[in-house]
Amino acid sequence: MSTSRAFARARAEDRAVLLGYLPAGFPDVDGGIEAMRAMVEAGCDAIEVGLPYSDPVMDGPTIQAAAQQALELGFRTSDVLRTVEAVAATGVPTVVMTYWNPVERYGVERFATDLANAGGAGLITPDLTPDYAPEWIAAADERDLDKIFLVAPSSTEERLALTTAASRGFVYATAVMGVTGARAASSDLAGPLVARTRASLAEGRDLPVGVGVGVSTGDQAAEVASYADAVIVGSAFVRTLLDHAGDRAAGLRALSALTAELAEGVRRAPARA
Amino acid sequence: MSTPTGTTRPTRWAADDQGWFGDTAGQWGGRFMPEALIAALDELDTAWQGALADPAFGREFELLLQNYAGVPSMLYEAHRLSELAGARILLKREDLNHTGAHKIRNVLGQALLTKRMGKKRVIAETGAGQHGVASATAAAYLGLDCTVYMGEVDTERQALNVARMQLLGAEVVPVTSGSRTLKDAINEALRDWVSSVDHTAYLFGTAAGPHPFPSLVLSFVRSIGDEARRQCLELTGALPDVVAACVGGGSNAIGLFAGFLDDDDVAIYGYEPGGDGVETGRHAATIHAGEVGVLHGARTYVLQDDDGQTVESHSISAGLDYPGVGPQHAHLAASGRATYVPVTDKAAMEAMALLSRTEGIIPAIESAHAIAGVVDLARERPGQTILVNLSGRGDKDMGTALEYFGLGRATPVADPQSATAEQQ
Numbered sequence: 045m046s047t048s049r050a051f052a053r054a055r056a057e058d059r060a061v062l063l064g065y066l067p068a069g070f071p072d073v074d075g076g077i078e079a080m081r082a083m084v085e086a087g088c089d090a091i092e093v094g095l096p097y098s099d100p101v102m103d104g105p106t107i108q109a110a111a112q113q114a115l116e117l118g119f120r121t122s123d124v125l126r127t128v129e130a131v132a133a134t135g136v137p138t139v140v141m142t143y144w145n146p147v148e149r150y151g152v153e154r155f156a157t158d159l160a161n162a163g164g165a166g167l168i169t170p171d172l173t174p175d176y177a178p179e180w181i182a183a184a185d186e187r188d189l190d191k192i193f194l195v196a197p198s199s200t201e202e203r204l205a206l207t208t209a210a211s212r213g214f215v216y217a218t219a220v221m222g223v224t225g226a227r228a229a230s231s232d233l234a235g236p237l238v239a240r241t242r243a244s245l246a247e248g249r250d251l252p253v254g255v256g257v258g259v260s261t262g263d264q265a266a267e268v269a270s271y272a273d274a275v276i277v278g279s280a281f282v283r284t285l286l287d288h289a290g291d292r293a294a295g296l297r298a299l300s301a302l303t304a305e306l307a308e309g310v311r312r313a314p315a316r317a
Numbered sequence: 318m319s320t321p322t323g324t325t326r327p328t329r330w331a332a333d334d335q336g337w338f339g340d341t342a343g344q345w346g347g348r349f350m351p352e353a354l355i356a357a358l359d360e361l362d363t364a365w366q367g368a369l370a371d372p373a374f375g376r377e378f379e380l381l382l383q384n385y386a387g388v389p390s391m392l393y394e395a396h397r398l399s400e401l402a403g404a405r406i407l408l409k410r411e412d413l414n415h416t417g418a419h420k421i422r423n424v425l426g427q428a429l430l431t432k433r434m435g436k437k438r439v440i441a442e443t444g445a446g447q448h449g450v451a452s453a454t455a456a457a458y459l460g461l462d463c464t465v466y467m468g469e470v471d472t473e474r475q476a477l478n479v480a481r482m483q484l485l486g487a488e489v490v491p492v493t494s495g496s497r498t499l500k501d502a503i504n505e506a507l508r509d510w511v512s513s514v515d516h517t518a519y520l521f522g523t524a525a526g527p528h529p530f531p532s533l534v535l536s537f538v539r540s541i542g543d544e545a546r547r548q549c550l551e552l553t554g555a556l557p558d559v560v561a562a563c564v565g566g567g568s569n570a571i572g573l574f575a576g577f578l579d580d581d582d583v584a585i586y587g588y589e590p591g592g593d594g595v596e597t598g599r600h601a602a603t604i605h606a607g608e609v610g611v612l613h614g615a616r617t618y619v620l621q622d623d624d625g626q627t628v629e630s631h632s633i634s635a636g637l638d639y640p641g642v643g644p645q646h647a648h649l650a651a652s653g654r655a656t657y658v659p660v661t662d663k664a665a666m667e668a669m670a671l672l673s674r675t676e677g678i679i680p681a682i683e684s685a686h687a688i689a690g691v692v693d694l695a696r697e698r699p700g701q702t703i704l705v706n707l708s709g710r711g712d713k714d715m716g717t718a719l720e721y722f723g724l725g726r727a728t729p730v731a732d733p734q735s736a737t738a739e740q741q
Contacts, residue, residue: 096625097625098495098626099495099500099501099504099627101504101507101508101511101613102351102353102511108494120624121625140564143614144349144524144611145619145625145627146624146625147398148610148611148616149608149610149623149625150624150625151622170351171349171350172349173350174337176335176349177346178343179343193352196351196352196354196355196356197353197355198352198353198354198355198356198357198514199353202353203355203356207352218351218353220351221353221512221515222511
């Protein structure tokens with residue numbers, strides 16, 4: 045199920061998509077599934093399942109800590125597929141976000157097949173750009189999987205065009221120059237990046253732009269939702285679970301409350317551009 | 318991987334313009350990096366290509382190496398070691414360079430590029446601390462701000478180099494994530510770079526990482542091989558039968574090897590850190606025991622588990638303690654042009670003592686791996702000429718040597734008479 049379904053539904057309601065991220069295997073595999081289901085129930089339109097990796101160069105301390113915990117508990121690549129299957133069963137589009145080496149090691153074709161069979165929508169690839177991705181692009185196209193590549197404030201017009209042309213489902217705008225992590229202030233780079241990304245689309249092409257910018261509150265979500273097609277939230281969810289490490293029930297309640305606040309935020313946004 | 322078209326390469330050993338080494342594009346190297354860093358890598362690539370084409374840059378670099386770094390380093394015939402090993406062993410004395418290792422060549426080249434790009438700050442990762450010291454040195458020389466990321470484990474075993482960097486004005490940041498060694502220092506430097514890229518250059522310490530770093534670093538260290546080739550011809554009237562070097566990330570090795578890649582009769586040997594022995598799993602012999610994967614932006618051999626998670630490497634030598642290796646070495650290994658052999662910690666430490674006692678030269682433990690390797694190789698190649706890169710000096714390793722050999726306590730003879738009696 046492509047993520048485009050979530051975008052179509054949100055557009056019908058004239059609002060942005062809320063896309064929530066958690067790494068698989070955190071706090072453990074079943075606990076992660078339970079947490080992601082709670083996020084769906086409380087208002088996430090789509091879920092991004094992270095694949096914990098030993099060398100996450102784009103992640104800040106919060107997501108690093110969660111990934112390390114998952115790996116220490118013996119996380120395996122097959123666990124991400126089990127997680128996708130369980131979350132996709134709720135009916136929301138579910139994508140995997142992964143650094144490239146685990147996919148390459150699993151086998152690109154084999155991973156694509158197993159991801160599709162698990163009901164996964166596609167892959168977000170933070171360290172794989174389209175110009176180095178012919179094998180993944182072929183495997184994804186064969187199975188109608190979303191190829192979600194990233195754009196950044198430093199991307200040139202030429203690279204924006206290259207990236208949006210190769211993307212399917214949506215394109216992921218990392219709207220701060222820096223690693224993942226919740227941020228108090230909003231980025232003044234985000235709005236212009238979204239506009240430039242849209243301008244790079246081939247004529248007549250409609251590709252949603254999701255924005256990851258360290259959102260952690262409903263107000264921030266509302267602001268980002270005023271110019272983006274999806275508000276992507278990761279570190280704030282992970283932080284919530286880390287803060288309630290000793291009490292899972294309380295962690296889930298806090299997670300649901302945060303989701304509800306963010307979901308309200310994406311619905312509160314003023315008339316969208 | 319499919320083959321991009323329209324690429325050019327000067328020789329079969331060099332990368333194409335997407336950074337691929339090997340007969341098929343997609344085989345080794347490439348650029349597996351976040352989009353946020355692509356513009357910076359492109360900017361670096363463009364500045365580097367411009368510098369290569371600019372004779373003024375070449376002259377400035379050469380003069381700086383001569384007048385500041387003490388390059389060209391000499392080629393030294395190790396007579397006593399040769400006699401003992403049964404082959405003619407020549408040492409390329411990179412240990413005599415300013416800051417004590419080959420690293421200064423790479424760093425001065427990259428720092429000049431930084432200046433050319435108009436950036437005011439450099440960051441670097443370091444394992445043993447040699448690249449960090451070299452970076453701090455170049456930054457001091459050119460008036461740049463410098464931050465060095467170093468695994469916490471390495472800051473402990475190389476405290477002297479931490480002090481050197483600090484004295485040179487650099488900020489040394491201990492890295493506490495992951496295995497707290499070189500690979501994690503690279504991760505942290507990349508995280509810094511993604512936030513600071515508009516005013517900061519990343520001085521990558523070895524011929525690995527995303528394109529253009531493997532080729533760029535090679536361009537600054539290949540003078541090692543060019544000098545050695547010329548010096549060997551002058552000294553012996555012929556090319557060596559073998560060239561050899563230790564391989565961690567592989568910059569000293571690729572610098573030497575590059576001078577001989579097209580000399581088909583010259584055998585090439587790289588010595589990898591075998592740690593406690595490859596069979597124990599505690600080693601960093603990436604080519605010998607790793608699998609093909611992607612680490613720090615390049616497809617190469619990687620020490621990894623069945624799921625592609627990087628496995629922690631082990632070596633007594635911090636400078637070789639890395640679970641990846643430069644992609645050009647992967648290409649040389651896979652194509653059979655070079656042979657890579659693991660050398661254990663124990664063999665390296667014995668070679669450190671051996672070179673110290675036979676030649677009066679205390680090598681870095683990194684370089685001692687190559688000494689151990691060629692002493693062994695000499696048995697198969699009696700009488701042949703073996704040219705070894707003595708990539709660094711051992712001063713920084715005295716703490717390790719002290720502990721390993723139980724040195725540091727002077728041993729006066731308490732009763733000279735009883736000592737005499739024992740001898741009788």
